[in-house]
Amino acid sequence: MKNEHPRIEIMDTTLRDGEQTSGVSFVPHEKLMIARLLLEELKVDRVEVASARVSEGEFGAVKMICNWAAQRGLLPRVEVLGFVDKNISVDWIYNAGCRVINLLCKGSEKHCRFQLKNTVEEHIANITQTVMYAAQKGLDVNVYLEDWSNGMKDSPDYVFQLMDALTKLPIKRFMLPDTLGILNPLQVIEYMRKMMKRYPDVHFDFHAHNDYDLAVSNVLAAVLSGVKGLHTTINGLGERAGNAPLSSVQAILKDHFHAITNIDESLLNEVSRVVESYSGISIPANKPIIGENVFTQVAGVHADGDNKNNLYCNDLLPERFGRKREYALGKNSGKANIRKNLETLGLELDEESMRKVTDRIIELGDKKEVVTPEDLPYIVSDVLKHDVVSEKVKLKSYIVNLAYGLKPMATLKIEINGKEYEESASGDGQYDAFVRALRKVYKETLKRKFPMLTNYAVSIPPGGRTDAFVQTVITWSFEGKVFRTRGLDADQTEAAIKATIKMLNMIEE
Incomplete structure (x- = not known):
């Protein structure tokens, strides 16, 4: 990359694309709480909070968020998805108090011809009218090129004809979605570099979907290609297989690309748990950064290595994300894991006592019982027959x-x-x-x-x-x-x- 430490803008779309997760629906006060956490706590650059024209309830939620944001000087960072629909979306967004429209346009010829039944010239004319109307109302305009990935794959001439026309309009950002999650990192690099070469002065965002489990990889390929903005969601929420999770994107941007973002990563875990609660979608225990088990050492040899110059640690230190390292107890534990847990509890045992406690934990592990750190004092008490934990x-x-x-x-x-x-x-x-x-x-x-x-x-x-x-x-x-x-x-x-x-x-x- 030309810039050794690129600055990347993060737009979080948990409240729009994330809410398209099957079974997820946020009520207005939940949307406001999440928007506040994203903007004031995590410090994402922008939030996309809704789609226009969905419902009266959604209108009320957008109005609530925009009123709150305006009082804190954050209104320019709140965005709503709108459509090329003879100004209906523009008026809906304006009346809700929002001042940024993310206009959904067709980024592939197939979508343009078969969904809209438009020629590219007709679509350009309709987009132009909507953009100019939004500008007259005082709205900033960003444009989504929906299905851009298939557009570059099947109809690049259509994409370039569309872009040639739209770059002459007052559009702030061009947002390039892999709508169906079809791309791999090599394709992202190829297509994104073509866009960057042809339109070097344009601000491009990349919006990934995770259908092939490549969303995070594709996001990073886009950064490698010079993209200026990325779209993420909390916990990877989103339609079908979801979007790129902010937690993973932030960690890899910082550690592998030395990129600069405004994200306060120490609050990623806390915000993830709030969204987990509101969405009803559980975070998998092994999900990187935010999963319950990802900072838990199970094998005893790993705990032993941690005691010897942190041999089994990497740059993903749990303290970065407001968490702490834990050591699991079970048949694979070994004395090192157990000793780590005992140290946390302030307990010290001699070698013979450690052997007895280790044998008991292995015995429990063989029966597939889960042994928690909180159980340890009771196991010690039971094995050694003295009141390590008194029964008060x-x-x-x-x-x-x-x-x-x-x-x-x-x-x-x-x-x-x-x-x-x-x-x-x-x-x-x-x-x-x-x-x-x-x-x-x-x-x-x-x-x-x-x-x-x-x-x-x-x-x-x-x-x-x-x-x-x-x-x-x-x-x-x-x-x-x-x-x-x-x-x-x-x-x-x-x-x-x-x-x-x-x-x-x-x-x-």
């Missing part, structure tokens, strides 16, 4: 019942620091009733805070037997810390209760 909270007795047509009830007797308490409550399920009774003890009787349950996962071994053990893993949030506890039992409610009592002992410690 003991469940003395409880009863839960379920009757048709009635809410489940729970009554429990619990000992906390040597004193017994008894409470009853109803709930939406047996476990819910049990937790409500516990909350009464802590909040009403003891006047103490009670942790918030943030996730509840249940699994059973393969095979589907009705007598299989049930494993319940519960994630809690308490005083700014997030942690998990696990319970194992033949009964799901009992497993959840065991996990809850573990949690109560942890907060007592």
